[in-house]
Amino acid sequence: MTYPVKNRVRRNAPHLIGLALTLLMAGLWTGCAYYSFKGTIPVHLKNLRIESFENRTAEFNIDQDLDNELNNRLLQSRLLSVTSAPDADSHIEGIITEVEDVPSTYDKSENVLEYRLQLKGQVKWIDDTTGKPLYDKRLNEYGSYFSEVENAKLSPDAQRTRADAKAEAIRKFVDRIVESMTEGW
Numbered sequence: 206m207t208y209p210v211k212n213r214v215r216r217n218a219p220h221l222i223g224l225a226l227t228l229l230m231a232g233l234w235t236g237c238a239y240y241s242f243k244g245t246i247p248v249h250l251k252n253l254r255i256e257s258f259e260n261r262t263a264e265f266n267i268d269q270d271l272d273n274e275l276n277n278r279l280l281q282s283r284l285l286s287v288t289s290a291p292d293a294d295s296h297i298e299g300i301i302t303e304v305e306d307v308p309s310t311y312d313k314s315e316n317v318l319e320y321r322l323q324l325k326g327q328v329k330w331i332d333d334t335t336g337k338p339l340y341d342k343r344l345n346e347y348g349s350y351f352s353e354v355e356n357a358k359l360s361p362d363a364q365r366t367r368a369d370a371k372a373e374a375i376r377k378f379v380d381r382i383v384e385s386m387t388e389g390w
Contacts, residue, residue, distance in 0.1 A: 246284060246386065249334060253285040254293035258326070264304040267324075267371070271301065274379045284386055295339065297382065299328040306367070309349065318355045321347040322370040324378050330386060340385050348373030 255276055260268035275297070279287050285295070303325040310319035324346050330339040348370030356364040 247332070247339070250285060250294045250332065252288045252290070252293050253279065254288055254290065254296040255279070256296055256298040258299045258301055260301045262301055262304045267301055267304060267375070270371070271375050271378065274375050275382060278379050278383055282383060284383070294334055295330060295332050297328065297330050299326055301326040316354065317352050319349055319351050320370070321349055322367060322374050323347045324374040326378070328382055328385070342385060344378055344381050346374050346377035346381065348377070
């Protein structure tokens with residue numbers, strides 16, 4: 206049976222509308238991927254220098270891991286151009302004050318199942334053209350990991366180690382730094 210063209214269009218209209226909406230949303234979503242918060246940073250700032258974080262903990266190399274993550278994130282975000290020049294418009298400096306493993310979840314026998322690796326510190330973003338701080342914040346972020354006993358029960362993909370928790374805490378710490386650069390302007 207052959208339908209008139211008018212009926213075929215009506216039958217396919219919901220599919221065509223759905224396809225059009227899907228394409229429109231995909232276009233809007235990918236357009237947002239290129240959105241930048243650069244407009245929220247003071248206009249006179251063009252570049253940024255990252256000072257090495259000071260590590261006041263016994264956690265070996267956490268300062269270098271944090272410096273690397275922050276540098277990579279700022280390069281990706283393109284908020285400001287990252288430079289090592291001493292005459293940068295602004296700089297970020299920080300201190301890692303504490304890294305602590307805190308029991309988080311217990312089983313019925315009060316054995317620890319999960320820990321939180323807490324990362325605490327202080328971060329300043331300073332406008333070098335005026336000498337004034339743009340922000341000065343205490344940060345406290347964490348990552349979670351399972352005990353060795355709990356990890357032994359899980360598949361390798363489901364396991365969470367202390368190294369995983371450390372990377373998560375550093376990522377969250379850096380997220381807060383970058384968010385702080387764009388808030389309140």
